[in-house]
Amino acid sequence: MRRLLETMQTSLKQSIPANGTPPLSSEGTEKKHLFDNPANVTRLLRIFFAICLGLVGVEFFFHRHVVHAWENLWGFYALYGFVACVALVLIATQMRKVLMRDEDYYEK
Amino acid sequence: MTTIPPFIWFFLGALAIIPLRGWARNAVLLLIPALGGMGLLGVAEGTVWQLTLMDYTLTPLRVDKLSLLFGYLFHLAAFIAFVFALHVRDTVQHVAGLFYAGSAIGAAFAGDLISLFIFWEIMAFSSAFLIFARRTERARAAGLRYLIIQVLSGVLLLAGALVYLQETGSLAFDYIGLTGIGGWLIFIAFGIKCAFPLLHNWLTDAYPEATPTGTVFLTAFTTKVAVYALARGFPGTELLVYIGVTMTCFPIFYAVIENDLRRVLSYSMINQIGFMVCGIGIGTQLAINGAVAHAFNDVLFKGLLMMSMGAVLYRTGRINGSDLGGLYKTMPITAGFCMVGAASISAFPLFSGFVSKSLVMVATLEEGYHWVWLGLLFASAGVFHHAGIKIPYFAFFGHDSGIRASEPPLNMLIAMGMAATICIFIGVYPFALYDLLPYPVTYFPFDGTHVIAQLQILFFSALAFVWLQKNSLYPPELRSVNLDVEWLYRGATPRAIHALVRWGGPVDSGIRGFVHRQAMRLVGLCHRVYGPRSAVAGTYSSGLMVLWVAALLGVYLIFYLK
Structure with missing residues (x-):
């Protein structure tokens, strides 16, 4: 606990910028950053969704040359990427139930 | 003119910097990899430096296209890592860094198994000090575990080399194959260093415990030497295809739920090495090219990611995803570099991972390993998920932790900038790297199908x-903490020993008490029979003895006269 406090203190000291502004954000005094404005996040997400649509849409005009039969499936890579990642995360979440222990498990 | 093996400069430099301080030390640290790398440009393929030791010919220097590629890579990595560590005032770390980089370069140029073993062991010992140098109890324990496993790999390599010598009469480090016991021992020795599944936990255990700058060195050398060794000794070994695809898939599950961001990167490293191992296993020219090209790129982009996390750790003292977030506000440059590394490891078009990973993927399909290909595709999506998004998101964006850390020192930024520049350069102009590969490359990475398929996945x-x-x-x-194979030696074995002591204690003292009592009874018996007052051992007066002698003589006389 004491070590934790010490590291926190040193890190706070280190993180004080040269002009002496406090390291921790205090509402109102700090300048607004890019993603502090929710509108910017929404804008970014809209651009992102548009690109996703475009990437699948492009298959209407562009025929991928395929090596394997599975690749013939329309939007195969898009589908595979999405399903793979959802499966990955959901399985990993279940793994936590079996594998997760306290942070100091091995020190006890 | 005889060529001086490049590792010698590193070893001499390691001794030279001990008394030096300040700019003189920094100059030596940077000049050695810089000049060594430039010197390597003048070394011709086919250069060999041999010496004879007790009837055996050792080849500490053998230069061909494969070893040259890794030679360039290790010089480049050492240079960037030393720039990153330039602000460190810790002689131990710098000396260890030079010995470590030098021995990795020595291993890449070793032409026989004994030379390889020697460099293998120097690597193990010198790198352990980069972990010990964190100077925490956790780091000390992790460093010791790391050292034991690395030395075990060295012992297996030496044993394998000797058996191999017995079997084939040769110590040359060329194609070895899995034909004899020697080959298998060497294979397992390489496999430990390469973090094969079940043998992988030393990496995820030790790398996150090293110093912020030490991890950058560790990332560059140990596993890449192992990849090089596999590429030389076991190309086309089909077993490696399946080991490789396992390595790409299982660590990403751990990476998703791991909290320590440097440990996330360590799992991600096993995943990337999996692609290389798979390529080596396929063994075609395209696949081997892909494996070593990916090793080259991985050193740079994984180094870049480790550097950005090292910078975060250095500035905030924290590295857990649960403690970080929102750092882009005050560390925008570091965040930018981290995202270049993330884009490279995820194989975004125009970043370095794209031009090397695809060589392995295409080779897998061409050779008809369809299920393996699907596995690699799954792993590619997973990489983007945990290394490409999770690392930048939880460190620099996501929930605002309120930490307002400033950018790291200039030398750290320059080192990250160099690595980021090379990542983009290779991504945009891959032919610079393709020219260095062991076999000619006819593959063109930027065709429409490949770009669209990859972008869709990502x-x-x-x-x-x-x-x-x-x-x-x-x-x-x-x-x-998430349990992994290491639980066997970090959790189960210590617990088993404790249980043994607790339950075995009474049994043990019972048995020992019983044996002790029986032994004491035996001693008592002996004492009664043979002791000083017993009939056997008692002393008798000389008069009595003379009487007995006279009696015996008398008896004898009677028999004689008869």
């Missing part, structure tokens, strides 16, 4: 992340 992986986050299905970062 963007829809990202879409999955967004969707899971929006629906609160994404596992939150939690302060925790």
Whole structure:
């Protein structure tokens, strides 16, 4: 606990910028950053969704040359990427139930 | 003119910097990899330096296209790592760094198994000090575990080399193959260093415990030497295809739920090495090219990611995803470099991972390993998920932790800038790297199908992340430890020993008490029979003895006279 406090203190000291502004954000005094404005996040997400649509849409005009039969499936890579990642995360979440222990498990 | 093996400069430099301080030390640290790398440009393929030791010919220097590629890579990596560590005032770390880089370069040029073994062991010992140098109890324990496993790999290599010598009469480090016991021992020795499944935990255990700058060195050398050794000794070994695809898939599950971001990168490293191992296993020219090209790129982009996390750790003292977030506000440059590394490891078109990973993927399909290909594709999506999105998101964006850390020192920024520049350069102009590969490359990475397929995979992986986050299905970062194979030696064995002591104690003292009592009874018996007052051992007066002698003589006389 004491070590934790010490590291926190040193890190706070280190993180004080040269002009002496406090390291921790205090509402109102700090300048607004890019993603502090929710509108910017929404804008970014809209651009992102548009690109996703475009990437699948492009298959209407562009025929991928395929090596394997599975690749013939329309939007195969898009589908595979999405399903793979959802499966990955959901399985990993279940793994936590079996594998997760306290942070100091091995020190006890 | 005889060529001086490049590792010698590193070893001499390691001794030279001990008394030096300040700019003189920094100059030596930077000049050695810089001049060594430039000197290597003048070394011709086919150069060999041999010496004879007790009837055996050792080849500490053998230069061909494969070893040259790794030679360049290790010089480049050492240079960047030393720039990154230039602000460190710790002689131990710098000396260890030079010995470590030098021995990795020595291993890349070793032409026989004994030379390889020697460099293998110097690597193990010198790198351990980069972990010990963190000077925490956790680091000390992790460093010791790391050292034991690395030395075990060295012992297996030496044993394998000797058996191999017995079997084939040769110590040359060329194609070895899995034909004899010697080959298998060497294979397992390489496999430990390469973090094969079940043998992988030393990496995820030790690398996150090293110093912020030490991890950058560790990332560059040990596993890449092992990849090089496999590429030389076991190309086309089909077993490696399946080991490789396992390595790409299982660590990404751990990476998703791991909290320590440097440990996430360590799991991600096993995943990337999996692609290389798979390529080596396929063994065609395209696949071997892909494996070593990916090793080259991985050193740079994984080094870049480790550097950005090292910078975060250095500035904030924290590295857990649960403690970080929102750092882009005050560390925008570091965040930018981290995202270049993330784009490179995820194989975004125009970043370095794209031009090397695809060589392995194409080779897998061409050779008809369809299921393996699907596995690699799954792993590619997973890489983007945990290394490409998770690392930048939880460190620099996401929930604002309120930490307002400033950018790291200039030398750290320059080192990250160099690595980022090379990542983009190779991504845009891959032919510079392709020219260095062991076999001629006819592959063109930027065709429409490949670019669109890759972009679809990446963007829809990202879409999955967004969707899971929006629906609160994404596992939150939690302060925790996830059990892995290391539980056998970090959890089960110590617990078994404790249980043995607790339960075995009474049994043991019972048995020992019983034996002790029986032994004491035996001693008592002996004492009665043979002791000083017993009939056997008692002393008798000389008069009595003379009487007995006279009696015996008398008896004898009677028999004689008869």
